[in-house]
Amino acid sequence: MRHHRSDVIDRAIAVLDEYGLESLTMRRLATELGVQPSALYHHVPNKQTLLAAVADEIVRRGRRPRRAKEWDRRVVELCGELRDTMLAYRDGAEVVVTAHTFGLGADEPASQLRQTLREGNLPDDLVDVATRALLHLVFGHTTEEQTALQATSAGAIDRPPGGPADFERGLELVLDGLRFKASR
Known part of the structure; x- marks a missing residue:
């Protein structure tokens, strides 16, 4: 199944909320999405970019x-x-x-x-x-x-x-x- 960037961000927020920031790794996120970690890099180039996108989405959801x-x-x-x-x-x-x-x-x-x-x-x-x-x-x-x-x-x-x-x-x-x- 092919994921979109929004799927990656949504799943990252779910992992964050369930397990905490220390457990939000690229490897865990990939496992949650059923893909190889390298597949995530099509959507976000690194973990810092992922966290920025997660922060933006958290703020957006709270408007x-x-x-x-x-x-x-x-x-x-x-x-x-x-x-x-x-x-x-x-x-x-x-x-x-x-x-x-x-x-x-x-x-x-x-x-x-x-x-x-x-x-x-x-x-x-x-x-x-x-x-x-x-x-x-x-x-x-x-x-x-x-x-x-x-x-x-x-x-x-x-x-x-x-x-x-x-x-x-x-x-x-x-x-x-x-x-x-x-x-x-």
């Missing part, structure tokens, strides 16, 4: 309609969407953060945040810094939350991770500073 009218509420929507999207898949945060850090895959979350911050009448230099700060907040909080959830389910720790309320409070602190800067 939600925008409802907020004000720029700061749209920032909350975007950041919440990204957090929820990464938490939806085992090791999803690690995959998305790694792809972003290495400049692989689409730059969609960053570009959407940048555009939304521009609509808040922030100066360009502040837009860039604010985009990075917001992404660092989302990535850091979500990675810690996902790690704590996995550790709790394995019985390794007995404290609950910081959840949505903690995330939103941190986000509001950053937004308070941006609103202040935008009003000047």
Whole structure:
């Protein structure tokens, strides 16, 4: 059976979600698809490209309609969407953060945040810094939350991770500073 690139990405996400990032190898993926590992290289040239495509697909699957009218509420929507999207898949945060850090895959979350911050009448230099700060907040909080959830389910720790309320409070602190800067 001949597979398409989308089949490879879909199966990679299924392997990621079921077994975790450490088990998502080209060999395992090929076995899951019933092909030789070399057949995967027709679709993705290496594992880094595969992980970037997986990150892009995870982000794509998590898109939600925008409802907020004000720029700061749209920032909350975007950041919440990204957090929820990464938490939806085992090791999803690690995959998305790694792809972003290495400049692989689409730059969609960053570009959407940048555009939304521009609509808040922030100066360009502040837009860039604010985009990075917001992404660092989302990535850091979500990675810690996902790690704590996995550790709790394995019985390794007995404290609950910081959840949505903690995330939103941190986000509001950053937004308070941006609103202040935008009003000047």
